[in-house]
Amino acid sequence: MKILKSFFQLRHNLKSVLFYTCLSLLIGSSSSVFAQQSLIRYVQPFSGTSTSTTLASQHVEAKSEQLANTIPAVAPPFSMTQWTPQTQLSEKKCLAPYYYNNKQFYGIRASHWISGSCTQDYGSFTIMPISGKLKTRATDYATSYTHEGEIATPAYYKANLPEYNLLTEATATLRCGLIKITAQKADSVYLLITPNSDQAKGYIKIDRQKGEISGYNPVHRIYQGWGQPAGFSGYFFIRIKKNFSISGVFSESRVSADQSIENQKDLGAYLGFKMQKGETISIYAGTSFTSIAAAKLNLEKEINATSFETVVAKTSQAWEQSLGQVKINDPGEKNKRIFYTALYHAQQHPRLFNDVDGGYPAFAGNYTRKVMQKGNYYDDFSMWDIYRAQLPLMELLNPGLVGDFASALVLKGQQGGWLPIFPCWNSYTAAMIGDHATAFLASAYNKGIRGFDVNEAYRLMRQNAFQMPDSATYLQGKGRRAINSYLKYGYIPMEDAVVNAFHTKEQVSRTLEYAYDDYALATVAKNLGKKADYEALMKRALNYKNVFDTAVGMVRGRFENGTWYSPFHADHREPYITEGTPRQYTFYVPQDMPGLIKLMGGAKKLENELDSLFAKKEYWHGNEPGHQIPFLYNYTASPRKTQQQVSRILEEEYSDGPGGLSGNDDAGQMSAWYVFAALGFYPVDPVSGVYQITSPLFSQSSITFKNGKTLLIKTQRETKNANYITRITLNGKQLSKNEITHQQLINGGSLIFYMGE
Template identity: 35%
Template sequence: MLLLSLAAAFTGFWAGHPAYSQQKQSASLTKYVDPFIGTGFHGHVFVGANVPFGAVQLGPSNISQGWDWCSGYHISDSTIVGFQHTHLSGTGIGDLGDISFMPTTGPIKVFKGTAKDMQSGYVSTFSHQQETARPGYYAVQLNRYHIGVRLTTTQRVGFHEYTFPKSDQAHILIDLEEGLGWDTPVKTAIKQVNDTTVTGFRYSKGWAKDQRIYFTAVFSKPIKTFAVYDSTAAKTGMALEGEKVKGVLSFTTTAGEKVYVKVGISPVSTANAMANIKAELPGWNFNQTVATADAAWNKELQKVQLKTTDEDKKRIFYTAFYHTMIAPSTFNDHNGDYWGTDKKVHSKAGFTNLTTFSLWDTYRAANPLYTVLQPERVNDMISSMLAIYQQQGSLPMWHLMGNETNTMVGYSAVPIVVDAYLKGFKGFDAKLAYEAVKATAMRDEMGTKYVKNLGYIPADSTVESVAMGLEYAIDDWSIAQMAKKMGNMADYQYFSKRGKNYQNYFDKQTHFMRGRVSATEWRTPFSPFVSRHRKDDYTEGNAWQYTWLVPQDVEGLIALQGGEQPFIKKLDSLFIAKGSIGAEGSPDISGLIGQYAHGNEPSHHITYLYAYAGQPWKTAEKVRYILKNFYTSKHDGIIGNEDVGQMSSWYVFSALGFYPVNPANGLYVFGSPLFDEVNLKLPGGKTMHMVAHNNTDQNIYIQRIMLNGKSYTKSYISHADLMQGGELVFEMGSKPNLNWGKTLQDRPYSAKP
């Protein structure tokens, strides 16, 4: 019935679009998603089975450790140490990898082994030719044991299928020691409840300092014997608690026998983990669960329908769209219970609690994208952030599994909350939201006391002072807009002034943003090319990249550079400047065009700044180059860390033809639409039908635009107009229309007067 209802919904959605009326719109789009895109180079993407924004990310982890294995998997590797129920996707730090299951045969081994001595442990090799991944599904053959593995999930339950050979020594190892990256166990426990059920928990510390996850595993085949181990030493009994507990379930299997395991996870208790299984996966139909997961992904992917003759571009687009929906991840039980940042259980919350908030990355494009394509989830995201505020006294910075990691700079939840409020989302407490954004900005931590007292952060007081100060200015500007709409003019004036603090980092002699030691002295020596990873005035960047980090007041930045022509000249020079970033530069600085670094987030809005100076055609050139060269369908097809959806959100927006330069003013600046025809499914049964006539790899320049049959001369579109739906028609050409978007009244703006 689910598949039939989805098909009916999609048919109804398309009924009003003649251009598509002859097509069968129930065809699944998941076939275009390739989860292996981004598994090479530094993409760090998750590979495995999950559902959109699910609590479970069930997939393999390699034996290798290191920066390129932050997600546990890299395409260069061919080893597996287990199938774990939590993974990060695209981060620059490794963590999670909780509740590891590994099927084996032969003598019991409970140490995973090493890359140099795999035979001493239980690790197995595999071939990528015998590996399959698609949305909601993963399969692989373990060479060492001749065991076939298939995985799928519901929201909070991992579903394993193991096809064993004939063996009287068939095992399933549950390794609670195993984790990824910085993660190490602190306290673990395992217990056999009956002949088909095992429960336990894993407390660990890592990037997130105090992680707690509970599990209940139900097996389709009665357990023949159960043994417990503290690390590698066997213990007697059916239960064990310790630092590095492991359990081994043994069976006798016939050739080709399938053993199924349902693993519910919970941030609260093993009882809730079992309740999650009963609510989400009461039966044992593996193939139906795969189909249900596929339908869940297809429902999301169908929100964007593309028409193009280039199938490769479809694969890149839908894979990027898929990557935007791995996180934020669900962090509550089916009954609403969750574990808070205050280390307390919060029962039956009235919203879906979420975690994995990589906000310094995602406030730029991923969160604005959610307001367009995931509006039904935005209120839960904001409510989760407000709950964190109530529990820890400030909005989250980089929230992970009930922990504040305090990673990156700025208080980047602020523009996300403000953007949702200004766009009219009503499913959260607006009064509490304003209290939260203001309280977060008025602390005396991480340089904010200097912001309040001096208007800048002295470079000799802390590292990354320029990056901090520029991010704070964006956030403070956002608070000012919320205060204004609420009628709080005193706060509007105060935070507007703080939003101008970026000016205090601008050196009129060099025309770069740089570290200031005092009101009269700059930090020396200075080079705009220098980037010393986490040791200088910038965060994963240099002065070339950070000089443009003023999306909240581009007009003010133009004035600082001396006007439109000097601004354009300086912006042009960014893309051709040559100089070494240095041996100590951040590995995140990748995807270089001159000193523009697309592989890291501070650069993401820069190509669209030309529109503010009346030259949107230059945006088209740069955007099309990036779309073509920095996003491909190969394993190394993402030019930097995926960063929990931000890298892919840039692609999704830009391929559609526009981008949110300012993260909280509700405007999308036009660039160069990639597809001939697009339909966006919007709330309330509305659609935005977008057509790009004469669109080719050469015809990259917008000549003119029609909106609902009328000439539209602006080089941007508002969120309100976009969400009304209708038809947006682009006329494309091979040469720039130098008059399109040139006049002041047609340019994007930072804030209405």
């Protein structure tokens, strides 16, 4: 099996080399060394689309298939729409558009799937080419395909459809896609264009004279307000660069010569062509969240009549520039593939939401179009996941972009009345727990990132922290869940079941995460001179102590009268813990590690508890609450155990190939963890701007920051087996602790890790 896997990996690599060699020719002679210098060639878009093959995935509780739910997304970083081959029908929750092991091909989808999530796609549409007889039911026109001849890069996708004798290729810009269909024999060819509504909604219209198709797929909310209209649609405008001889619309297998159709089950449009072998159809598609006219404008401004090859080259170059901020010098080709794939996955979301003219749908479903005066507007913040590492990674690499993210969150709060907890589908959701828009805004502000109204941000953050919305507002997903109980008791007691939330109960986890958010807000209050708020919030930042039972040495559910929930099971999934166990969540006190250590009984006790967690195989890297845990040995006398555990996780939890991720990537958080850990530092407490250090994976790497400065990271080993840090110097001066600050990093220079046995 290993030999077979290696063969397929080698074959894929050879295909990639050939593709990039051809791409260098397409770009032109000025880029003749493109193939040799390319970083995009290391990116594996299929990673996470198949059952996990990592060692760690064999040890998780669930024995079912482990899927990371990523897609082979074709688009520039942080784009409005990703273009993906579609092997899975519907926009239903937890069904990604593409799975590597599925055998049926349904077309190229213009997708708004949140990468690596268990949510749902929205506002999408699919373009499917077929030949021979017209078929309009998906189960009839789906075609078997293999990965033979398939190529996927961040800028280009190609698949051969043998049953139809058609070659399908796709590329994309920020808001638009370009698909090319090539006939491999003379035949009748049809294009099927389908809005992917699971609610028998949507609209599509054909203008045969102009060769244009337009339509929309209405978006509906998820979690709070589930199923309600979100106040916008996924709009599309398509221009076909080839005359079609016939056209019409359909609903399931019912075909009509009409040129438009609306609100019917599995509706779509078909276009018919007579094609000779070697002829092509070019499909130019613009997308928007505000209108068909805006989708058309986006297409005209971003692509217009640009050739397919030029779009591939430009989008490839965009990725080269982005990936090229981090350069790796290491003989391990496999690790380079994993690293640059992780960097690719970490740059999918948040999603660009505004048109080229600045227009975007107002937040929270009020059906109006707003216009950005400067910057861009973003959505799909999987906030419970990405505040930990993915957003902090962008704070390092692209602070200007982060300023736009922060501005978008403030705009949402102004338009909806409350700062959102987990804004996706451009709506309130109340998904997951915590109030981590606050943590992110504080993190960005404390690192000197501006571009947003900090006073408005503070007002909105403070409202979440101190006020309970009225009942109707609360039902819409606004405000912190169970905030009244939290303010009254200093923790959320077991009697409060936290109704009207996607996750009910989970009182202890909520208490811990609110305490962190209170600390985050306190740091901003201090900088803004709001002394009373600062003092109150810093006191609340210690609320984690109220759910720590010293009798068992861990966090535990607690009742209003102060008694503890029984029985206590340290390593079981308990109703008061989110997606984990009491043992795992006990280590979530990033704002006050000295205080947690004291509660535990000292640094040696913390070390022993960490040892126990790893010995029992209770560390679960496939989910976010424990991502900081391996770095906590830095707060003990044994920081080399951080280096040992992080190195093991890098080796066991990540691999290359389609099964290379061991759990949901969650909008890039799992991947961002890899990027940080491989470089040698991680933001245990992103609000503080301090990173905990570990041994780098690579012998040498460099980071080029937007301020023009470069940080060179090197390891110097005393012997071949020297794997542990003996000392660290930054610009020749030895670091006194196993940590480094944000400012030290972005000031650039030389960071050298001296390694011994």
